[in-house]
Amino acid sequence: MDNLLPNLLSFPPHPPRPTPMSDYLYDQGIRDQIDFVKKLADSKLLQQTSGGEDVLDVINPALNTVPYTFILLANLSALKKGTKGVDMDKIWGKMTTFLGTFDPRQIRYLGEQLSTIMEAVANIAVANRQPWMALAPIRDALLRLDPTGSMLTTHHLALVKLALESRSYKAIVPVIEKFILYFPGITNQPKPKYICDMSINPVQFITPTSGLTQKFKYQEVLEYFLYSGMVFIGLSNWEGALQCLENAVAYPAKEGSVSKIMAEAYKKWILVGLLHEGRLLSLPRSTSANAAKQYHTLAKPYETLAQIFENGTASRLKAEADQGVSVWQNDCNTGLVLHVLAAYQKFQIRNLANIYSKISIPEIVSQTMSAETGNKLPSPQAGEKLVQDMINQGELHATMSSSPGQPSVVTFAVSGPVLTEPEMQNELAAATERIHALTKEIKQTDRMLTHDKDYIKYVQKQKKNAKQGSLGDQGISGADMEWGDAIEDEDIMGSLY
Structure with a gap:
């Protein structure tokens, strides 16, 4: 040697x-x-x-x-x-x-x-x-x-x-x-x-x-986005999970068809959307009309649950969750649904900040309900523990104070969490770095699209359809045509091989 x-x-x-x-x-x-x-x-x-x-x-x-x-x-x-x-x-x-x-x-x-x-x-x-x-x-x-x-x-x-x-x-x-x-x-x-x-x-x-x-393979790309979303779900990082799952939901497919993996991602996306934003999110704008129709059909129980979460009562939400137990189990989404039930009252509490600047714990208990039980919390002590846990976990921007012989009072922070000057500088530096990195990548992808045969084909069809004003007897305007619709079936995965 x-x-x-x-x-x-x-x-x-x-x-x-x-x-x-x-x-x-x-x-x-x-x-x-x-x-x-x-x-x-x-x-x-x-x-x-x-x-x-x-x-x-x-x-x-x-x-x-x-x-x-x-x-x-x-x-x-x-x-x-x-x-x-x-x-x-x-x-x-x-x-x-x-x-x-x-x-x-x-x-x-x-x-x-x-x-x-x-x-x-x-x-x-x-x-x-x-x-x-x-x-x-x-x-x-x-x-x-x-x-x-x-x-x-x-x-x-x-x-x-x-x-x-x-x-x-x-x-x-x-x-x-x-x-x-x-x-x-x-x-x-x-x-x-x-x-x-x-x-x-x-x-x-x-x-x-x-x-x-x-x-x-086409399905392996979808698997990566779905599994990455599941990893973020495991960390209770709802924002990260939403982004990954959306990548799968909005992935281009031939003839706007929805695969099993995409449907699975959409179901989880609905539930994570409730946990992150408290409402049923609209499908990404890039979703074709045919795909949207399939999503709504395949995930009807999930969309119903989300609509009740957004506009219904705690008892109705619990009843819907109980009725769909077999659905959640078969889709391996039982854990997420339980998180959704637990989040219902938390969103009610956060929404009180739109009405009050200060509110006592007994008032919070009387004005909100738990979807886990379908009833109000059993005591002010249970309400105080819930609010304190939310504050400690960063889920509620507020402070809680108490006086001898008086119920605890929650004071909501008007502008969210207060950052120190060093924290603010770090946030700005990180944001600037992300913007610079994304700007560089956007320029690169723009250059790539300029020479991509499928994108060129799409642009040409858009121009042609704009002149014609419609796409034959389908009644679809050229402006509504999706890029994926313009790609031939055999070229759907062309960019991956």
């Missing part, structure tokens, strides 16, 4: 040259190194140094990602074969450390190898009945590969499945909270001259060809 180390560590040059390498020289250098390492037998890569050290303890994965990757894979292969001297715990530690430290530039040339390591981490964790152990390493690898998080990969889907299987949700939030803008295999993308160019868009180097992802 001592004889091999100089060649294994020859790229990138260390210490770095005074003048950064051009993309051309970098591309040449890393390809030559990969060719050299690939020709080495596993037996050579598994050799120890003359001092008896494991070479994985010698090479820095953040600096020399290429040789470290292939040596790690050689160890994995030996582990599968049951080779003596290969320790499972040590290899696990090396893999998880690697996924959080590899060089993002070098790894672009090692797509298949990175995918193999990520899959091995997931498989080992599942085999040991500890799927949660794979979450942080895979999360770190995805964000290291693409800090924008805008490119969906098959590893994203595997990650959310692991989270749901292990019921460990918080670890993957940094991944699923990112806005997905691109899918594997998007057509009409210019091929980058050098994938080491750090200014190129992730859609140009994270491709099925590069091995950093596989192709997506």
